[in-house]
Amino acid sequence: MQTTKSNSKPNINKLAKLKYDETRNLNFILLPEKIVKLNGTANAILSLCDGTKTISEIIELLEKKFSVDAIEKDVMDFISDAKNHGWITI
Amino acid sequence: MDGLQSKEKNPLSGIAPPYALLAELTHSCPLHCLYCSNPINLVKKEKELSTSHWLNIIEQASDLGIMQMHFSGGEPLIRTDLEQLINKTRDLNIYSNLITSGIGLTQNRLSNLITSGINHIQLSIQSHEAVSTKVITNSECFQAKQSIASLIKESQLPFTINIVLHALNLDNIEEIIEMCISWGAHRIELANTQYYGFALANQSVLLPNKLQIEKAFAIYQRKKQEYGNKIEIIWVIPDYFEEYPKPCMGGWGLIQLTITPAGQVLPCPAASIISSISFENVREKSLDWIWYESSSFNIFRGDMWMKEPCKSCIYRFDDYGGCRCQAFAITGSASNTDPVCKYSPYRPLIDNAISTTNSRENILANIKYRNLD
Ligand code: SF4
Ligand code: SF4
Numbered sequence: 001m002q003t004t005k006s007n008s009k010p011n012i013n014k015l016a017k018l019k020y021d022e023t024r025n026l027n028f029i030l031l032p033e034k035i036v037k038l039n040g041t042a043n044a045i046l047s048l049c050d051g052t053k054t055i056s057e058i059i060e061l062l063e064k065k066f067s068v069d070a071i072e073k074d075v076m077d078f079i080s081d082a083k084n085h086g087w088i089t090i
Numbered sequence: 091m092d093g094l095q096s097k098e099k100n101p102l103s104g105i106a107p108p109y110a111l112l113a114e115l116t117h118s119c120p121l122h123c124l125y126c127s128n129p130i131n132l133v134k135k136e137k138e139l140s141t142s143h144w145l146n147i148i149e150q151a152s153d154l155g156i157m158q159m160h161f162s163g164g165e166p167l168i169r170t171d172l173e174q175l176i177n178k179t180r181d182l183n184i185y186s187n188l189i190t191s192g193i194g195l196t197q198n199r200l201s202n203l204i205t206s207g208i209n210h211i212q213l214s215i216q217s218h219e220a221v222s223t224k225v226i227t228n229s230e231c232f233q234a235k236q237s238i239a240s241l242i243k244e245s246q247l248p249f250t251i252n253i254v255l256h257a258l259n260l261d262n263i264e265e266i267i268e269m270c271i272s273w274g275a276h277r278i279e280l281a282n283t284q285y286y287g288f289a290l291a292n293q294s295v296l297l298p299n300k301l302q303i304e305k306a307f308a309i310y311q312r313k314k315q316e317y318g319n320k321i322e323i324i325w326v327i328p329d330y331f332e333e334y335p336k337p338c339m340g341g342w343g344l345i346q347l348t349i350t351p352a353g354q355v356l357p358c359p360a361a362s363i364i365s366s367i368s369f370e371n372v373r374e375k376s377l378d379w380i381w382y383e384s385s386s387f388n389i390f391r392g393d394m395w396m397k398e399p400c401k402s403c404i405y406r407f408d409d410y411g412g413c414r415c416q417a418f419a420i421t422g423s424a425s426n427t428d429p430v431c432k433y434s435p436y437r438p439l440i441d442n443a444i445s446t447t448n449s450r451e452n453i454l455a456n457i458k459y460r461n462l463d
């Protein structure tokens with residue numbers, strides 16, 4: 001199993017696209033043959049994965065935005081799941 | 091489409107909005123694939139929708155909640171307004187996918203598609219070499235496909251290679267997978283033939299035997315393991331060899347819709363064969379009305395229309411009684427249970443078709459190629 005390093009910079013997979021849908025009032029990630037509904041947390045994390053920010057920076061931004069702390073493990077877990085689903089590349 | 095449940099329903103009608111639209115821009119095509127799922131009565135060029143029709147459809151689709159558009163055909167590259175339509179999907183933040191044979195894709199065309207905002211290309215191939223490709227497509231196109239794949243690869247645009255599998259290519263699945271990887275595909279779709287349109291007309295040539303399927307499936311599993319998550323390899327099941335039917339398109343009028351080159355709106359690409367239903371046309375009615383109100387979309391929603399054995403079956407909300415088009419094509423009634431189901435009284439027809447595959451001779455003499463003219 002590969003471990004994800006906190007100084008790597010995740011980016012949305014070239015195959016995928018994030019979308020806020022007004023009809024349903026929900027966020028989604030769109031893939032070639034798949035559409036996946038995102039909850040608020042997932043969308044907040046993925047929206048920051050633009051290939052320029054390291055995972056540590058993403059965590060910091062999220063902690064500030066939502067005034068929370070100790071979210072490092074949750075974010076790392078999500079990022080590694082998202083990578084396995086092919087939503088992001090690292 | 092996987093991973094979706096239709097939970098976000100319209101509070102008024104109880105019907106959820108659609109997610110995806112398959113736009114069949116034209117039935118014209120430089121190839122003549124044996125397995126083509128286009129209907130036998132192809133739409134002639136002069137009956138095709140105009141650019142302004144399609145631009146308007148894309149706007150209506152976006153308002154309706156469509157998030158993904160598949161541009162298909164025939165060969166969609168034949169439409170010179172393709173870039174304009176893709177541009178429109180980009181403006182509305184709809185994911186765009188081009189389903190193409192590749193023929194006609196020049197460097198120039200590809201750059202224009204990329205500038206227009208295309209998200210993904212699905213390139214079809216027929217086999218791993220030129221001779222059988224010619225038999226399957228009735229044209230010399232293998233070399234062209236190889237160069238086109240390399241153009242797409244160089245452009246760095248994500249692409250899937252799709253191959254429809256049948257008796258004439260299943261034995262080469264290992265070479266096929268290796269070739270797709272060497273051509274640079276990001277995804278590989280190994281799609282067993284679905285018997286509609288020309289594929290049904292050519293069933294005696296295309297239907298494999300059980301052993302072929304089992305061997306190919308074992309190789310697919312081995313390759314999938316070998317490549318892990320380096321590349322996504324998808325196997326679309328051969329439903330004739332299953333005991334239960336596939337849930338057609340995720341259910342009638344639940345997830346997606348298809349618009350034919352002439353503007354007919356269908357719940358499933360194969361549905362035009364169901365001659366007992368009259369389908370609406372976008373030239374006459376709005377997409378919204380067709381999705382929510384039309385009887386052609388409502389007829390097989392829910393379970394009120396079902397007969398036995400589906401009516402009392404515990405799987406009826408998992409597979410919705412299978413495919414309506416297949417029920418119509420094989421049993422003569424679209425409201426019958428899909429004949430693939432082991433509980434269908436028509437299952438012997440499927441078993442019969444499978445059993446004849448062991449005794450056929452000179453299969454190539456039976457080929458019927460499609461022709462628009
Ligand atoms: S299946 Fe073949 S003949 Fe049919 S539309 Fe596609 S490329 Fe053309
Ligand atoms: S009887 Fe109908 S609902 Fe039950 S498994 Fe067969 S097709 Fe599906």
